[in-house]
Amino acid sequence: MVPAMLPVMVQASEGSAVPESAAATELGQDLSRCSVIGDASARLGCFDALAKMPPAPTPSAAVSTTAAATAAPAPAAPPESAISRTVQRWELDDAAKRGRFAFRSHRDNYLLLANYSTATNDQPFAAFTPGGIESKHVELTYQLSFKMKFAEEIAGSPVDLWFGYTQQSFWQAYNRAASSPFRETNYQPELMAVLPLHANFAGLDFRYINFGLVHQSNGQTSTLSRSWNRIYTEIGVDRGNFSLAARVWKRLDSAKSDNDNPDITDYLGNGDVRASFRENGHEYSVTARRNFRTGYGSLQAGWAFPVSRNLKGYLQAFSGYGQSLIDYNYSQKSLGAGFLVDF
Numbered sequence: 001m002v003p004a005m006l007p008v009m010v011q012a013s014e015g016s017a018v019p020e021s022a023a024a025t026e027l028g029q030d031l032s033r034c035s036v037i038g039d040a041s042a043r044l045g046c047f048d049a050l051a052k053m054p055p056a057p058t059p060s061a062a063v064s065t066t067a068a069a070t071a072a073p074a075p076a077a078p079p080e081s082a083i084s085r086t087v088q089r090w091e092l093d094d095a096a097k098r099g100r101f102a103f104r105s106h107r108d109n110y111l112l113l114a115n116y117s118t119a120t121n122d123q124p125f126a127a128f129t130p131g132g133i134e135s136k137h138v139e140l141t142y143q144l145s146f147k148m149k150f151a152e153e154i155a156g157s158p159v160d161l162w163f164g165y166t167q168q169s170f171w172q173a174y175n176r177a178a179s180s181p182f183r184e185t186n187y188q189p190e191l192m193a194v195l196p197l198h199a200n201f202a203g204l205d206f207r208y209i210n211f212g213l214v215h216q217s218n219g220q221t222s223t224l225s226r227s228w229n230r231i232y233t234e235i236g237v238d239r240g241n242f243s244l245a246a247r248v249w250k251r252l253d254s255a256k257s258d259n260d261n262p263d264i265t266d267y268l269g270n271g272d273v274r275a276s277f278r279e280n281g282h283e284y285s286v287t288a289r290r291n292f293r294t295g296y297g298s299l300q301a302g303w304a305f306p307v308s309r310n311l312k313g314y315l316q317a318f319s320g321y322g323q324s325l326i327d328y329n330y331s332q333k334s335l336g337a338g339f340l341v342d343f
Helices: 002-035 040-051 060-065 086-089 266-268
Strands: 102-104 108-116 138-151 160-171 184-201 204-217 227-239 242-253 271-279 282-290 296-306 311-321 331-341
Touching: 086 204, 086 227, 102 271, 108 311
Parallel strands: none
Antiparallel strands: 102 138, 108 138, 108 331, 138 160, 160 184, 184 204, 204 227, 227 242, 242 271, 271 282, 282 296, 296 311, 311 331
């Protein structure tokens, strides 16, 4: 009896091992597809989608019925285009939520090892440097920017409260004759109340509306001081690999008395538009602002391309007014190359 039962036992054992091995192989393939997605937020969304998939059938269930053995395979990991980066970055649904005090990228985090400008704005520094200072046309520029949520679903509503901080520095690293000074650093903390939206219009998915309070200054005194405070409203939409955020603001400290830059909105306008398109780990972005009354404004374009998982090569071009606060009323064109980090 025992020898006669051995083939049956071996067959059952082998039959139970095959589905388990196939499921493991398929899961490994899905994880690999997620891991090669170039955009960090999209990659996290891909893993989140995998985590929500129903579990594969157990080996015992696979051999107990014919239906289990012939069950349809689990759905493959979603493609990058099916994951909303806007939803991931602002945690707009339950699957994207990471809880309070989790750091995320806010604006771009980049290091331009060489940022060439066609014109240098040395006039503001003339009164502080004997004989003046001649800035180099090539400098090192970097931006650090993060945000974190410190309150969720306020008073039972879907509104989340966020804190954001952005710091941008222009460093004359290659100007050894002037002791390589930091020409300008801008500091920008902000508070944001974010309301998720669930609407579709003209083929676009409206994801959120954001009400913010932002301060920006360069931390200087006397005639080098530049600062302003604003309230703003921002709306975010996307469609597949395309995303757009449009913002309008109102300056709060526009009085001419005790103000170092009362005309800043003449050059920086009353809002901006940021658009991006991503594909296969590459991202193309444009940020535009304009005061239609004065005709002043700026345009910034960027291209980020994969280098490693969270590190990308980055090219940035700028034309117009206000690349930094000290240059808010100064027009220049620049082209920079370096790296961008996404987290």
